[in-house]
Amino acid sequence: MRRVVTLYRSSVGKKVIMAVTGVVWVGFVVAHMVGNLKAFQGAEKIDHYGEFLREMGAPVFGHGQLLWVLRIGLLVTIVVHVLAATQLTLMSWRARPVSYKVAPHMELSYASRTMRWGGVIIGLFVIYHLMHFTVGNVHPDFEPGGVHHNLVVGFRSWPVALVYIVAMGALAVHLYHGVWSMFQTLGINHPKYNRYRRPLAAVLAAAVFVGFVSVPIGVLAGAIQ
Amino acid sequence: MRIALHVWRQVNAGARGGFERYDVPGITEHMSFLEMLDVVNERLVEQGKEPIAFEHDCREGICGSCGMVINGEPHGPVRRVTACQLHMRSFADGDEIWLEPWRARAFPVLKDLVVDRSALDRIIQAGGYISVRAGSAPDANAILIPKRNADMAFDAATCIGCGACVAACPNGSAMLFSAAKIAHLAAIPQGEPERFRRAYQMVAQMDAEGFGSCTNHGACEVACPKEISIDFIATLNRDLVRAELGWGAER
Numbered sequence: 001m002r003r004v005v006t007l008y009r010s011s012v013g014k015k016v017i018m019a020v021t022g023v024v025w026v027g028f029v030v031a032h033m034v035g036n037l038k039a040f041q042g043a044e045k046i047d048h049y050g051e052f053l054r055e056m057g058a059p060v061f062g063h064g065q066l067l068w069v070l071r072i073g074l075l076v077t078i079v080v081h082v083l084a085a086t087q088l089t090l091m092s093w094r095a096r097p098v099s100y101k102v103a104p105h106m107e108l109s110y111a112s113r114t115m116r117w118g119g120v121i122i123g124l125f126v127i128y129h130l131m132h133f134t135v136g137n138v139h140p141d142f143e144p145g146g147v148h149h150n151l152v153v154g155f156r157s158w159p160v161a162l163v164y165i166v167a168m169g170a171l172a173v174h175l176y177h178g179v180w181s182m183f184q185t186l187g188i189n190h191p192k193y194n195r196y197r198r199p200l201a202a203v204l205a206a207a208v209f210v211g212f213v214s215v216p217i218g219v220l221a222g223a224i225q
Numbered sequence: 226m227r228i229a230l231h232v233w234r235q236v237n238a239g240a241r242g243g244f245e246r247y248d249v250p251g252i253t254e255h256m257s258f259l260e261m262l263d264v265v266n267e268r269l270v271e272q273g274k275e276p277i278a279f280e281h282d283c284r285e286g287i288c289g290s291c292g293m294v295i296n297g298e299p300h301g302p303v304r305r306v307t308a309c310q311l312h313m314r315s316f317a318d319g320d321e322i323w324l325e326p327w328r329a330r331a332f333p334v335l336k337d338l339v340v341d342r343s344a345l346d347r348i349i350q351a352g353g354y355i356s357v358r359a360g361s362a363p364d365a366n367a368i369l370i371p372k373r374n375a376d377m378a379f380d381a382a383t384c385i386g387c388g389a390c391v392a393a394c395p396n397g398s399a400m401l402f403s404a405a406k407i408a409h410l411a412a413i414p415q416g417e418p419e420r421f422r423r424a425y426q427m428v429a430q431m432d433a434e435g436f437g438s439c440t441n442h443g444a445c446e447v448a449c450p451k452e453i454s455i456d457f458i459a460t461l462n463r464d465l466v467r468a469e470l471g472w473g474a475e476r
């Protein structure tokens with residue numbers, strides 16, 4: 001543990017910790033996306049899945065306990081991720097106090113340029129999303145445990161569906177650069193396999209986007225009702 | 226050809242600078258970029274004005290002195306070329322050309338286009354060396370090194386320390402420079418024993434100098450006149466983690 005703390009002190013160490021916390025979230029995001037697809041199998045399947053999440057870990061864990069452990073784990077990882085991102089961003093802003101008169105038109109990808117503010121958008125979305133489908137206080141007709149009902153009622157409003165689709169776009173862009181960047185940061189490079197890193201990030205980002213947006217689009221198109 | 230130059234003029238490190246416009250007729254396309262500046266300076270001296278300060282030494286792309294940002298691009302518009310190896314044929318008659326010094330907190334402007342790059346020297350002093358006397362140039366093949374490692378070390382060793390990577394980086398990060406040195410020495414037997422300590426010390430110095438943090442944009446690789454690959458940055462990162470977590474040798 002002491003070594004992890006000293007690692008965090010250096011700029012490269014902070015990046016490594018961002019990459020590791022990022023990977024934890026990528027795992028969560030992929031699992032969440034796959035779970036959501038159960039919405040296409042009807043009310044019973046997805047409501048049952050919601051129930052399963054609360055029952056996970058029995059008999060060692062009581063009702064909802066393991067779920068809370070995972071939630072706290074995710075909360076801690078995102079806090080560390082954002083803290084490191086903020087510190088490194090400030091460090092980089094300080095490092096370039098005077099900007100160029102003629103903007104360097106070096107090819108910075110859209111994805112790499114938007115990591116910071118795109119990340120903030122994702123963070124705000126996560127808060128809205130929890131208020132919408134988990135707590136339910138911004139949902140017009142929230143039923144605890146009624147996952148299918150909540151989804152269908154929630155996404156019948158197209159502006160809400162649009163917010164989700166745009167946020168998933170931001171997430172996909174963040175992952176496209178993030179996953180590739182993660183290979184760099186963790187030093188996962190090999191002359192033979194390096195050319196697969198970008199395509200892998202692209203496939204993952206695309207799969208996450210398509211998987212997630214299929215649910216709001218499915219509701220609007222009437223495939224989920 | 227006739228061009229217009231907008232040059233950053235700054236009397237000294239403490240002074241406020243600004244752009245100065247120069248109308249430059251009578252340039253031939255065969256001139257190198259620095260020869261064009263020499264002509265401008267001769268004319269300035271004849272008029273009793275202060276010539277434009279810019280750094281240069283070898284004028285053959287090997288010393289790394291001549292960095293400046295030309296129309297927003299470190300070393301100018303041609304890839305794989307230092308400012309001294311750039312020629313006026315890469316520009317057109319009537320072009321407006323903007324010249325700026327490297328911009329980074331760790332590279333304070335000394336005068337006009339000249340910046341102080343000694344922060345890079347201090348990164349080298351922090352670990353970019355081999356502590357024991359490695360002798361004079363050994364006979365070829367006296368130490369057997371796998372071809373792949375030899376090539377990798379050579380690719381990294383072509384870095385001339387010009388600082389274009391820092392200048393190009395929106396984060397003002399010196400990762401490409403540091404990575405080139407770390408990867409170069411780590412790939413050969415003479416450098417191997419101090420590999421992890423070197424990574425740790427050089428990164429610590431990099432942070433102390435006020436360089437920014439790499440976000441893997443890749444602008445450095447595009448700007449680098451020696452085509453140093455950002456793959457070396459991954460090597461640096463791996464060595465740093467191993468040094469910090471004690472998986473390699475002690476740091």
Ligand code: HEM
Pocket residue numbers: 015018019020021022023025026029081082085086112115116118119120122123124174175177178179181182183185186439440441
């Ligand atoms: C409030 C939310 C977030 C903010 C402010 C944020 C910010 C950032 C920033 C600034 C970077 C560094 C960019 C770079 O170095 O190129 C980054 C990297 C990354 N992010 Fe996020 N992020 C957020 C949420 C997420 C989420 C939800 C995930 C996963 C689903 C994620 C996955 C990643 C990954 C994998 C990386 C790559 C780490 C690396 O560069 O090695 N981030 N994030």
Ligand code: SF4
Pocket residue numbers: 383384385386387388389390391401402405445448449450451452453
């Ligand atoms: S890595 Fe390239 S751009 Fe950076 S100092 Fe070395 S030669 Fe110059």
Ligand code: FES
Pocket residue numbers: 280281282283284285286287288289290291292307308309310
């Ligand atoms: S003057 Fe030596 S590299 Fe340009």
